[in-house]
Amino acid sequence: MVAVDPEALPSAKAVNHQFNVVIDGAETTIHEGVLRCNGGTLTVVSPGVLEVNRLQHVVVRGGGGGDVRFARCGFAAAEACGAVSFHRCDAVRVDGAGEVAVRRCRSADVERAGTVSIRRCKGAARVHGAGELRLGRCREADVGNCSDVALGRCREARADWCGSLGVARCRSADVSRCGAVRVDRCGDANVSSCGSVMVRRGKVNMVEAHQPLQGWQEQALCQKAEPADAVPMEIMSK
Structure with a gap:
């Protein structure tokens, strides 16, 4: 017989990236598939990678260190994520991330991040x-x-x-x-x-x-x- 250590098996939590999302004040979760709401979409393109498009007010939290990509959103925020990118959004905010990339957004507010790259903000960019x-x-x-x-x-x-x-x-x-x-x-x-x-x-x-x-x-x-x-x-x- 072969003894199997239960602790050695990969846990579902280790491979299941679940994102907590707040859209216009309504909170939900997503870990796979596509979610359409208020003219915008949230799409899990691969395990641990979430794409957010054309939402007016959205906040993404967690994801087990997953990556989040925002495009053409109004207010977009990410908290405690892995790599985060924003493209052509209005106001963006990050609190806790490994990598942050901001391109052609109106304003940016970043706190507690590893590597940050910001280009072409029409307004103010704040990084602490x-x-x-x-x-x-x-x-x-x-x-x-x-x-x-x-x-x-x-x-x-x-x-x-x-x-x-x-x-x-x-x-x-x-x-x-x-x-x-x-x-x-x-x-x-x-x-x-x-x-x-x-x-x-x-x-x-x-x-x-x-x-x-x-x-x-x-x-x-x-x-x-x-x-x-x-x-x-x-x-x-x-």
């Missing part, structure tokens, strides 16, 4: 508590508590308590309490209480008395007991 963040071509960017950040071509950018931060081709930027900061071709940037700053080209206002060096040379900013006044400067590389 992410690992790697790549954000470009947004009207406003508000970033905090992220490890590795690259911001590009935003009208207004704000960053606080980040590790490595790169800001390129932004009209204005406010940076505070970050580790290593790189500024490239920004119109007006305010930098305060950061570990090191590198400036390639642009106008930079620094609270510390030390000035950034021309080119991509790095300068450590010394902490003083009493901060000096902001010193505006413009760096132009040849």
Whole structure:
């Protein structure tokens, strides 16, 4: 006879990705098939992969670490999911995800995510508590508590308590309490209480008395007991 350990058998919970969905205030669950509601659809295209299309107000939770893809929705939110993507939605929100991708949405609000990529937001993009963040071509960017950040071509950018931060081709930027900061071709940037700053080209206002060096040379900013006044400067590389 062969002894079988029940704990060694794969459980149904391990292979059954069940998503909890709230559509216009009504809650339901889906783990397979297609659900049509209010002119939109929810489709499980493969185990653990849910596609959401053309719903006005939808929130997706859980799914056992499954992936969710939103397209052409009004308000779309994902909570405690694996990989989440949004395309051409109005307002999107994420709270807890491994990977997040946002393309051509009106606004984005992301908290507690691993890798985040946001492109072409017409409004504001807010990201707090992410690992790697790549954000470009947004009207406003508000970033905090992220490890590795690259911001590009935003009208207004704000960053606080980040590790490595790169800001390129932004009209204005406010940076505070970050580790290593790189500024490239920004119109007006305010930098305060950061570990090191590198400036390639642009106008930079620094609270510390030390000035950034021309080119991509790095300068450590010394902490003083009493901060000096902001010193505006413009760096132009040849």
